[in-house]
Amino acid sequence: MSAAALLALAACGRDRPASGAGSGSGAGDVGGTLVIATAGDADILLPPLVASLQAAQITSQLFDRLAEIDSTMNTVGDAAFAPRLAKSWTWSGDSLSVRFALDPRARWHDGTPVRAADVKFSYEVYADPATGSPATELLQNVASVDAPDSLTAVVHFKSRRPEQFFDFVYNVYVLPQHLLGGTPHAALRTTPFARQPVGTGRFRFVRWEPNQRIEIVADTTNWRGRPKLDRVIWSFAPDPAAATAKLLSGEADLWEMLRGDAIGQVASKASLRAMPYASLDVGFLLFNVRGGMFADRALRRALAESIDREGLVRSALDTLAYVATGPAPRALDGKPHGAITHDLAAAARTLDSLGWRMGPDSVRAKSGKPLAFGLMVPTTSQVRIRLAVLLQEQLKQIGAKVTIEQLEPNAMMQRLGTHKFDAMLHAWHADPSPSTVRQSWGSAAANAPGSPNVAGYASRAFDALIDSAALAFDPAQQKQLYARAYDTLTDDAPAVWIYELRNFAGVHRRVRPAGVRADAWWAALGDWSIPAGERIARDKIGLRTASAR
Template structure:
């Protein structure tokens, strides 16, 4: 193949020299040095800012501004071959005749934000880091087909593969975050998440890290000398809101510029606003209930209630997904179609997911010996009640609302469900440790359908760097997914993936609730261009604010000192 080239917003206060040019929050101002500030309101803080370890969506949004991949996938989200991929850190790449190696030519202009050049050694080091089990990288297992990276010279990184595979190019460039060897080589591999770098990273992207005040704000600023060109705006801030339901009000009041998902009354309010507008876009998000098939906090024995596939099927029959989607999103959600979203090329909207049937659910539980013997409304078997907890992150208002509906629906068939609300990081820790019964989970799907193997492969449990939090195991699913990821014929691969999806659904490994129809709220002064399905934030560096539409915070000079506090918003100024 040929070569191819997730309170009030902390204050953003200008330095004394800049105060004179600033007006009030919504005031349009004349000439000024700033090019724009975009404030993103978010309900959750980041987990870590070392891309090798990132699991949380807000963190992903931030590190994608700070770190460039070797190459960027096309808008079509094709994961087979390299057609349409755009150069990033790699100026071009060349396949070996046998396709078992790809030589990436590093752009000689690429620099880390401390001024050091990006080299092939950084690529080699990054792969070693990702694959090292001491690191515990969430995507480490994705590199199992990559043997190594060699460095014939400082600007050539050759990736060597164990075997040819349809997605080998995508897997390598999409899942490998390139990080600086000179800053991380001396950090113990099992302590990377606690390192200063994980809180204040040095990247190579079009934005550079400025600050992170935990629970308050993350700020990145333009890298004015970046080899790919200066961003069109000066800074981006992720501002954490203790009250997720109030985010839309901050948007309308111009305290924030972006809320990534709107629904119900907030959507109507934004649509009626003179300062903001709703912007539909295709997304990769979906929500589902994960059942823990193993004993809580252990990998063996089976869970006393949810370890039974038949019990899980009964619980799935007891869920009215249509009612949940309608109550939570009105018309702004599709029903879930399995461990896949409609934007992926393996999606099959015709896969049968059993419809809500409370009578059938109760009959199945009766047949399994789960009966309400004492008339208290809760079934039991062998002295054990049909009871379990449902963990839900407080950062997600839709999932919190859905959990209450689920609790009521399961009560109607005789299950006693306790809702356990957890701060997001605590929620993730519960999933990773297995210390949960069921969880209101959500996922931003990887463009590759092979990601389903990470979530449902028998050997992809968290202790093996996987995302199979519920410990689901099926030899049939394993075989289908293993065949699918190595199949070069797209039609045959699609068929295998769909058969795996059907089996996962039949085993009730999860209840696939809904796939939101994504609508963001964005301030009228901002031109975001097209929001890609792979991530609405991908092109933040190219968002534009025309000079005539800039407000006070847009005019804050890039080099001005920035302070943070809970008593003001970025729109506040001395004026």
């Protein structure tokens, strides 16, 4: 089914505006249970260590930043940010420090007041390489954080940069020093807190049943006001088909990744609607360039030349995805960046010149070693499983033998963490800033514990261009520098950028979404609502701890 037809289905019938301004939804209309189906469990609920989208969704409801970005996703300066834990902030005359005045009403869920010492402690946790946080690389321009009094936190920067406010505020969730301050940063991952967190958000943690569900409930006395929903439950499914089944059966109210026929099934079901939404997701083939055959740039480029990206996207996703323009999604950039052209003949010539000769079994070999490698793919992604099969066939034409390895998410994370893999079909959920590409491809993160740079890619030229772009105050110059950085990355071929999804979520019609942002559809989950007149049995559980059936 074409995207145009699916968009028409999503818009027809009893569809309601995403703003949630439908009948029966008033400011005082609170209550209801939202069950979110998701493929795979969360990895951890300690914000600095979160790697999975499931965990990111949940921790963002339990913890707060000092300020929150709005839907414009303008990362330059502070104009796009609204107060959260900080009620206000002021800049120094030289713009090398910003002074945050904390909201004195803010409390941790155990009743302890939020203090500036928590902000200072949080920065130290995120910035310490021993913690193993993916955000450490993004805080390199922060010199220090001071707490001159209990309600004032001062962030000092090494240099003036267009995105210095964003770099700190967006990447640091504030953590409770009184609960974690006595734990070595390297040991935070194994603390009970990492699975039973205490935050400041509008929801508080209730329970985590591994591989089954995580439940959070409204913090009714929250200083920012209680959320409109009573509770939110993430219901884990072993794969996307099972998650879709939960939605279609009524067991769940939302499934964020509808694909193929499921979109039509949802749109034709009276109780559900298909909701298109923007995203910052890019899917790609990633090589482990730390050693072995993929340390050879020429080999990687030859394999990239043998891949027909348009054919892959057309066969696996039809019109439900775009061919990727490069490492940055369209919403952040939109300009194609020197993709390596599909050319089987040129790829064959390069492989021959490198000594990879075709054998009688139609597999190339060099010095007795076959051109064979494993391709990891998560069991939770039907899209990437389909793409893996298609890639296997395309690469076979050039004489490469690909073995598909389907792994559960936790097993895949372990393999990535120990660098024991050849290649994988990966997906990156970008932050609003183009500079965050450093997380996945910057040299400083190549061997850091827990780093998103799982490929091990390192390039001084790329680093210099990204750093220069991040320092540029002129928008035109900044865009040009980012373009050159993306071209450098694409030319080196540590990955082959394949697709950007056109996202559709299946949502129960009684649910009124609000504040759906491209970087995080869940950002304003506390403002989602279910009108009293449309509630079903599980909406009437109230605030007591009980199973939602």
